[in-house]
Amino acid sequence: MTTPMMILCPGQGAQAVGMGKAWAASSPEARAIFDTADEVLGDSLGTPLSELCFNGPAERLNKTDAAQPAIYVTSVASWHGVCAVAGHDPAEAPLAATAGLSLGEYTALHVAGAVSFEDGLRLVTLRGRAMQDAAETVPSSMVALIGADEETASALCDRVLDRIEDEADRVLVPANFNAPGQVVISGTTAACDLAEQLAGEAGLRAARLSVAGAFHSPLMAPAADRLAEALESVEFSAPRCPVMSNVTGGPHETEPESIKRRLIEQLTSPVRWAENCAYINEHIGPRTGGVPFELAPGKTLAGLMRRIDRGVKVTSHDAPA
Numbered sequence: 001m002t003t004p005m006m007i008l009c010p011g012q013g014a015q016a017v018g019m020g021k022a023w024a025a026s027s028p029e030a031r032a033i034f035d036t037a038d039e040v041l042g043d044s045l046g047t048p049l050s051e052l053c054f055n056g057p058a059e060r061l062n063k064t065d066a067a068q069p070a071i072y073v074t075s076v077a078s079w080h081g082v083c084a085v086a087g088h089d090p091a092e093a094p095l096a097a098t099a100g101l102s103l104g105e106y107t108a109l110h111v112a113g114a115v116s117f118e119d120g121l122r123l124v125t126l127r128g129r130a131m132q133d134a135a136e137t138v139p140s141s142m143v144a145l146i147g148a149d150e151e152t153a154s155a156l157c158d159r160v161l162d163r164i165e166d167e168a169d170r171v172l173v174p175a176n177f178n179a180p181g182q183v184v185i186s187g188t189t190a191a192c193d194l195a196e197q198l199a200g201e202a203g204l205r206a207a208r209l210s211v212a213g214a215f216h217s218p219l220m221a222p223a224a225d226r227l228a229e230a231l232e233s234v235e236f237s238a239p240r241c242p243v244m245s246n247v248t249g250g251p252h253e254t255e256p257e258s259i260k261r262r263l264i265e266q267l268t269s270p271v272r273w274a275e276n277c278a279y280i281n282e283h284i285g286p287r288t289g290g291v292p293f294e295l296a297p298g299k300t301l302a303g304l305m306r307r308i309d310r311g312v313k314v315t316s317h318d319a320p321a
Contacts, residue, residue, distance in 0.1 A: 135213020
């Protein structure tokens with residue numbers, strides 16, 4: 001395969017018991033990634049990461065501190081498996097661009113050569129633990145708004161906050177712009193409860209998400225502080241292709257310190273995934289002939305792309321073809 005690839009990397013929520021198992025069974029290169037992850041993490045998750053991915057239990061895998069490293073490792077394993085089938089060295093495979101949804105941005109940066117696999121793994125493991133801890137500090141949640149755009153989601157958040165008197169509960173912000181008509185808001189439990197009640201008045205359908213807390217909101221500031229401290233000792237390089245930034249909606253700048261700043265900001269800023277995909281489709285795909293591929297686990301990003309641009313077909317690699 002000589003056509004450049006546009007690699008899409010899934011985020012938290014894509015996890016499922018059994019993920020990566022078929023890749024590890026069929027590809028020595030993918031299996032080696034799981035083996036390395038088991039060595040790096042040891043028993044820090046309570047069980048080897050590969051065992052958690054392949055056999056669960058789901059209750060542990062779905063916890064933020066386990067799901068984030070598990071998804072990262074599964075994605076990278078599938079990348080190595082895909083490259084082996086195509087006859088590419090992963091460090092030299094033809095890339096037009098990479099993009100990742102929230103956690104997936106770390107996978108995208110690794111695939112583009114900006115950070116080593118081991119350093120990326122340590123970062124996402126710390127990130128997951130810090131986000132889990134921050135979520136447990138303040139009762140909080142996230143709500144998907146079907147039929148919303150940025151303006152209507154922001155207006156709903158404002159209406160909710162105007163009706164909440166307790167200052168401690170007055171946190172509610174747009175957190176994920178996933179696709180046209182799908183916006184996720186994030187905040188305290190009290191604010192999310194009221195948002196669900198008021199969504200119908202705005203012509204929106206609301207669905208509470210099963211998450212640990214208010215990701216990509218000001219409530220994640222303690223996690224951002226811990227991530228910032230960890231990033232100080234991690235070496236980043238300029239990526240070898242454009243890597244999309246969730247914070248800006250466009251490509252990262254190539255300077256390592258700028259990349260680190262955006263990763264810190266990402267924890268408390270909305271994820272502009274629809275803009276990331278639109279940028280790739282409009283500015284990179286037509287220019288390079290790049291073909292979009294989604295790494296394991298799952299096929300969530302292919303589904304979102306159909307809502308963002310029906311003319312773009314994403315090939316998912318949840319399991320070996």
